[in-house]
Amino acid sequence: MGVLKRYGKYLPISEKTPAVNLEEGSTPLVRLDRIGGELGIELWAKLEGCNPSGSFKDRGMVLAFAKALEDGARAFVCASTGNTSASAAAYAAHVGAPCYVLLPSGKVALGKLAQALIYGARVIAVEGNFDRALEMAREASELKKIAIVNSVNPYRIISQKSGAWEICEALGQAPDLHVIPVGNAGNISAYWAGYRDFNVWGRVSALPKMIGIQAEGAAPLATGKPCPNPETVATAIRIGNPVGAKTAIEAVSQSDGFFETVTDREILDAQKMLASRAGIFAEPASCTTLAGLVKLAAANTAKKLPQGAKTVIILTGNGLKDPDTAISQVEPPVKIGGSLEELLEVMA
Numbered sequence: 001m002g003v004l005k006r007y008g009k010y011l012p013i014s015e016k017t018p019a020v021n022l023e024e025g026s027t028p029l030v031r032l033d034r035i036g037g038e039l040g041i042e043l044w045a046k047l048e049g050c051n052p053s054g055s056f057k058d059r060g061m062v063l064a065f066a067k068a069l070e071d072g073a074r075a076f077v078c079a080s081t082g083n084t085s086a087s088a089a090a091y092a093a094h095v096g097a098p099c100y101v102l103l104p105s106g107k108v109a110l111g112k113l114a115q116a117l118i119y120g121a122r123v124i125a126v127e128g129n130f131d132r133a134l135e136m137a138r139e140a141s142e143l144k145k146i147a148i149v150n151s152v153n154p155y156r157i158i159s160q161k162s163g164a165w166e167i168c169e170a171l172g173q174a175p176d177l178h179v180i181p182v183g184n185a186g187n188i189s190a191y192w193a194g195y196r197d198f199n200v201w202g203r204v205s206a207l208p209k210m211i212g213i214q215a216e217g218a219a220p221l222a223t224g225k226p227c228p229n230p231e232t233v234a235t236a237i238r239i240g241n242p243v244g245a246k247t248a249i250e251a252v253s254q255s256d257g258f259f260e261t262v263t264d265r266e267i268l269d270a271q272k273m274l275a276s277r278a279g280i281f282a283e284p285a286s287c288t289t290l291a292g293l294v295k296l297a298a299a300n301t302a303k304k305l306p307q308g309a310k311t312v313i314i315l316t317g318n319g320l321k322d323p324d325t326a327i328s329q330v331e332p333p334v335k336i337g338g339s340l341e342e343l344l345e346v347m348a
């Protein structure tokens, strides 16, 4: 029913707030028994790729757009590694407003670029990485007085909390472990705030440990060191200077969790594992979560990954957004002519 409708009572909206709705949220939470069994945990995956623009960004975008429109905004801007721009472009098209999106040139997955273009956003490819594009978007939004819909916009984080609320309602409790990719560090902050809300409101009695996963080549929070030249196959989280660093570090330390890194190889192996053993195709950034769990299980760190732990991984974006990376990892189709004999031979 859309995040503003489902959780309106928990959100800062009134009758004056436009009822923006692309039926975002209410995404599936799927139990993964085969993979969970191998890892010795009770594993659940939240399929955020089932949102209307194919990523979790829609949860936050709906409120950011509604509040900006309420305040009289006429145009929107964001910087993005791809998903924020796809989502912003979708909502801008839906409400009939212009939208400018700044992308790091040549570093955005094909599906995401296609989305921003077909939704009709003005797409600007910046020579530089995401961090630079975000600085430019922030300055332009002030100078041109247009609404910025990156996670520096507080409404984004407020309605992204809905992911945590949904998990608590589906499980009847918070999980033991919450495992999430960390890029600009907004989503981990939002989930922690969402779990804490439900705890304060008496809806759940315990809180999860927050485990933030970063790609080894873009891991400023996991290493505690700045990363001026981030690089990873998981382009969605190719970020060296996360805006949400402070709240993400707080989420991890307050929850007694931790950050972990995974290599590009581990990410791609996890992507294949998830697709071929659970039937779920998630984009590389999302697969950092499973890669992190596989790494922890292999290291046999029972303290970090206790047997039977109720564990939720957030699969933040749909695998179809980045077909090039997936195809580069698998065997090509078997080619045959038009004869049944050839087909039967292949099937033998």
Ligand code: F0G
Binding pocket: 055, 079, 080, 081, 082, 083, 084, 085, 151, 181, 182, 183, 184, 185, 186, 187, 188, 236, 237, 283, 285, 286, 316, 317
């Ligand atoms: N997963 C995906 C698929 C993402 O697109 C992002 C961020 C993240 C994880 C990390 O979330 O930034 O809240 O820590 N994508 C942003 C974008 C940066 O521009 O689409 P975060």
